[in-house]
Amino acid sequence: MNLSKVFRLLLLLCIFLGGTAIVWSFLSRRQGAVVLPDVPILSPDISRQTTQFQYAEHKRGKTVFTVYAETSTQTVSQVHTLQDVxxxxxxxxxxxxxxxxxxEAVYHLPEKQIEFSGNTTIQLADxxxxxxxxxxxxxxxxxAEIQRSFRFKKGKIEGNGESLIYHFPRRELxxxxxxxxxxxxxxxxxKGQASRAVYLLSKGTIILVGEARISGGETDLKADRMLVYLTPEDRIQKILSSGRAHLESAGSKSxxxxxxxxxxxxxxxxxxSVEVLSQQPGTAERAVYSEQGPGRNYFLEADQILLFPNxxxxxxxxxLEKFTAQGEVRFHSPTLGIEESGSNQMEGQFFENGEHLRQLDLRGQVSITRRPDSQAWTEEKLHSEALSLRFGPTQEIEQARATGNVDLRLDSPQGYRQLSARESVDVSYLEGAPQRIVSKGDSRMERVSPDQKVVLKAPLIDIRYRQGLLDNMMAQGGVTLELNDKGKTRYTSxxxxxxSYQDQKMERAIQSGDFxxxxxxxxxxxxxxxxxVYDPESQRVTMTGESPTLRFMGTNSGAEASPMETVAERLEVDSQTGEVSAAGKVRSFLREQDDPIVITAGRMQADPETGWINYFSNPRIVQQSxxxxxxxxRYNPKEQQLVVEESVESFLIQESPTEEKVYKVEADRLLYNRADLRARYEGNVRVSTENLIVDAPFVDFxxxxxxxxxxxEIVAWGGVAIIQGERNAQGDQAVYxxxxxxxxxxxDPAQVIESNQDTVTGRQLTFFIGDERLLIENPFAHETP
Known part of the structure; x- marks a missing residue:
């Protein structure tokens, strides 16, 4: 009876203690902010089996850790030794x-640490x-911490190291x-390696720090720091490296x-894709891509380079399939003949083999320098807003297109050639040699040598080559050609x-349409x-068509008509001397106040150097009648001088209110100087009017x-003979x-023979036309010239 009471008391005590524990557990979960009293970290749940132990750690009202062991031994110093933990x-x-x-595991209760040993495995959440x-x-x-060597495995990823620390809440290794x-x-x-590393489980990211390196096959990536991002299937998604980053591929790409x-x-x-970045735009540590191999040699640097493998x-x-670069882009390639190039942006495309470049596109402040294989040129420079270059499989250039304020210059020891255009310049090549060049938009082509400068301007210039040699050139839409030869400047439009060219030499040049x-x-x-038409062998320009016209004394092309204008069936200009010749129905017009002067001839030659114009083949000067x-x-417009030679014959008509008088003059030579207001006839001169004939060696009008x-007045001298009706006279000089x-x-003396054969002599005789008056005077009225 007493024993049964004892058991009942013990049973009631157990029920009370059990209830108290349930209530306390419930209150602790409902009041997470309440500070718990200091209790042992591992509060053992006493199971019925004495050989199995389980411990739990609660924080913030939640279970944080549990420890399960097959056996547990506790010492007096509160150290638990656990087996199969x-x-x-x-x-x-x-x-x-x-x-x-x-x-095995040893739990140090005061230090709250557990030391695991013997086939230890950490299995992380991922x-x-x-x-x-x-x-x-x-x-x-x-x-959790490992102070000695370890190895790990995550899917197909394996590795090892010397020490690690794993933070459970942050899930960082x-x-x-x-x-x-x-x-x-x-x-x-x-394969990968680094001095240190961090694995972020929640992000699937591995951070490699210090001499980081990832390699595989023939690809090797090195940097001070790397971030390796994994997919949920534990496959590598991307690698971000920084700090002295360097990648080598197949021993040729860097x-x-x-x-x-x-x-x-x-x-x-x-x-x-692969992205290469500089530290900061414009800094010394730039993004660089270089490649060296059979038939290829490239070097590229920029603020950013993005490569897309095929x-x-x-x-x-x-x-590679292509690459892009931007930010102060610099590129050179001995393979492509590019010594140096610069631009704001560049894009390159490769052939299917992924090794040889097929096309380069440059944009923004483009400049490029080439060292041509040709011995004729030492350097080739191009500037434009954009440039596209296309190459063949063996890396010979096939096509080039520059757009936006294009300027191309070729230098040689003898001078340079320069081609510029506002819109574009397109160059096609055959087997690496130029085949065609097309320049559009305010095109300008300039050739300069020590003693000559040639400038061609046109909206469109089209140059064609045959087997790498210049074949023909065409310009249209308003062409202007300027030639400066030894200080003399000549222009055509x-x-x-x-x-057309033959063996690199000009064969013929033709300009048409309002030349x-x-x-x-x-x-x-x-x-x-x-x-x-220009013939380089004779260096003469021949002008034909409807009424070719020559003007002298103009100020510039297109200005008002010059004082003298000549038309003919054919005009020729000597490009070296500047001499002009005309043939076929030559007609020259001189504007003298309201009475133009017309000179006609079969041929004409003009020398701009001396200013003299020579007319041949029945030349004739006409002014009114x-x-x-x-x-x-021969006529000099600048000096206003006229010379007529051999078989001279002139008709001068003087009008008065009562009559019209015609003067016919025959001579060997005529000299006229506008400044002197004097026309001088020389050699067998005869002046004839209706009622007067004067013969003399010299006659001045x-x-x-x-x-x-x-x-x-008319002055004759040098031995004058006059016939006036039936009157004859002789003397040294006569003034009419x-x-x-x-x-x-x-x-000395002068004499007049009248019709009745009377002779009158004297040092000066004056007679009048139309009557029989005759005056005899001793003083001379005029000195003989």
């Missing part, structure tokens, strides 16, 4: 997350397994030193910069220009025609200063006054 960490949702298992002989767990810091990892990925085997970021396509098992781009070789030729600035000569003829007529067309119609004859 399993340590479990719980996440914020109260779900098991990370597990440590070992054959499936990563870490193997080591010994692991320490700090329950206060909620971390820190490797202290000597990390090495490897994986058999879709791209092939990959990348370097402050950052190199590699992006993968895990499903396709190849590279997706389908064959794997760890065995970074075979037309709607179209065609030039103009003028010389000097301001112009002293201006030629116009429908068509002009006045005319002059001779075998040769003197004109009035106020009216240069008005005859003031056309107003008074009188003749003053002087001589």
């Amino acid at each position: 399993t340590f479990t960490y719980y996440d914020e949702d109260g779900e098991p997350s990370d597990v440590i298992s070992a054959q 499936g990563t397994e870490v193997f080591s002989d010994q692991v320490s767990a700090d329950l206060v810091q909620e971390s 820190h490797v202290g030193k000597g990390l090495q990892l490897w994986t058999d990925s879709e791209l092939g085997p990959i 990348l370097s910069g402050h950052q190199i970021n590699v992006f993968f396509n895990p499903d396709a098992g190849r590279f997706d 389908r064959a781009g794997t760890l065995q070789g970074l075979f 037309s709607q179209r220009l065609e030039v 103009h030729f003028w010389e000097g600035t301001p112009a002293t000569i201006d030629v116009q025609s429908d068509r002009a 006045n005319s002059i003829t001779g075998n040769t007529i 003197v004109f009035a200063a106020g009216d240069q067309s008005q005859l003031q 006054d056309p107003i008074e119609e009188k003749v003053v004859l002087t001589g």
Whole structure:
């Protein structure tokens, strides 16, 4: 009876204690902010089996750790020795997350640390397994640490290291030193190493720090720091490296910069893209891509370079489909003949083999320098807003297109050639040699040598080559050609220009459509025609078409008509001397006040150097009813001088209110100087009027200063013979006054033979036309010239 009471009391006590524990547990969960009293970290739940023990750690009202062991031994110093231990960490949702298992464990209750040993395994929340002989767990810091070598495995990724610390709440795994990892990925085997590393479970990211390196196949990436991003399937998605980053591929491609970021396509098992960045735009540590191999040699630097491998781009070789670069881009390639180039942006495209460039596109402040293989040129420079270059499989250039304010210059020891255009310049090549050049938009082509400068301007210039040699050139849409030869400047303009070449030498040049030729600035000569042909052998320009026209004394092409204008069936200009010749119905017009002067001839030659114009083949000068003829007529518009030679014959008509008088003059030579108001006839001169004939070696026609067309007097000397009706006279000199119609004859002596054969002599005899008066005087009225 007493024993049964004792059992009942014990049973009631157990029920009371059990109830109290349930209530206390419930209150502790409902009041998470209440500070719990200091109790042992592992509060043992006493199970019925004495050989199995389980401990739990609660924080913030939740289970944080549990420890399960097959056996447990507690010492007086509160050290628990556990066998076949399993340590479990719980996440914020109260779900098991990370597990440590070992054959043995020692729990130091005062220090709140557990030391695991014997086949220790850490299984992390994402499936990563870490193997080591010994692991320490700090329950206060909620971390696990390995101080000796370990190895790990996550899917296909494996590795080892010398030490690590794992922070349970943050899910961060820190490797202290000597990390090495490897994986058999879709791209092939990959190895990695670093002095230190951090694995962020929640982000699937591995951070490699200090001499970081990832290699696989023939690809090797090095940097001070790397971030390796994994997919949920534990495949490498991208690698971001920074700090002295360097990538080598297949021994031929090299990348370097402050950052190199590699992006993968895990499903396709190849590279997706590679990005190379400088530290800061414009700094010394720039993004660099270089490649050297058979038939290829490239070097590229910029603020940013982005490379896109083709389908064959794997760890065995970074075979490219294209690349882009921006920010102070610099590029050179001995293979492509590019010594130096610069631009704001560049894009390159490769052939299917991923090694040889197919096309380069440059944009923004483009400049490029080439060293041509040709011995004729030492340097080739191009500037434009954009440039596109296309190459063949053997890297010979096939096509070049420059747009936006294009300027191309070729230098040689003898001078340079320069081609510029506002819109574009297109160059096509055949077997690496130029085949065609097309320049559009305010095109300008300039050739300069020590003693000559040639400038061609046109909206469109089209140059064609045959087997690398210049074949023909065409310009149209308003062409201007300027030639400066030894200080002399000559110009031509037309709607179209065609030039043909033979063996690199000009064969013929044709300008058509409103052709103009003028010389000097301001112009002293201006030629116009429908068509002009230049013969380089004779160095003459021949102008034909409807009424080719030559103008002298103009100021410039297109200005008002010059004082003298010549038309003919054909005009020729000597490009070396500037001499002009005309043939076929030559007609020259001189504007003299309101009475133009017309010179006609079969041929004409003009020398701009001396200013003399020579007329041949029945030349004739006509002004109203006045005319002059001779075998040769020479006229100088600048000096206002006229010379007529051989078989001179002129007709001068003087009008008065009562009558019209015609003077016919025959002579061997005629000299006229406008400044002297005097026309001098020389050699067998005969002056004839209706009632007067004068024969003399020399005769001067003197004109009035106020009216240069008005005859003031006629002076004959050197032995004068006069016939006036039935009157004959001889003397040394005779002066005829056309107003008074009188003749003053002087001589030593002068004589007049009248119709009745009477002879009158004297030193000066004066007689009048139309009557029989005769005056005899001793003094001479005029000195013989």
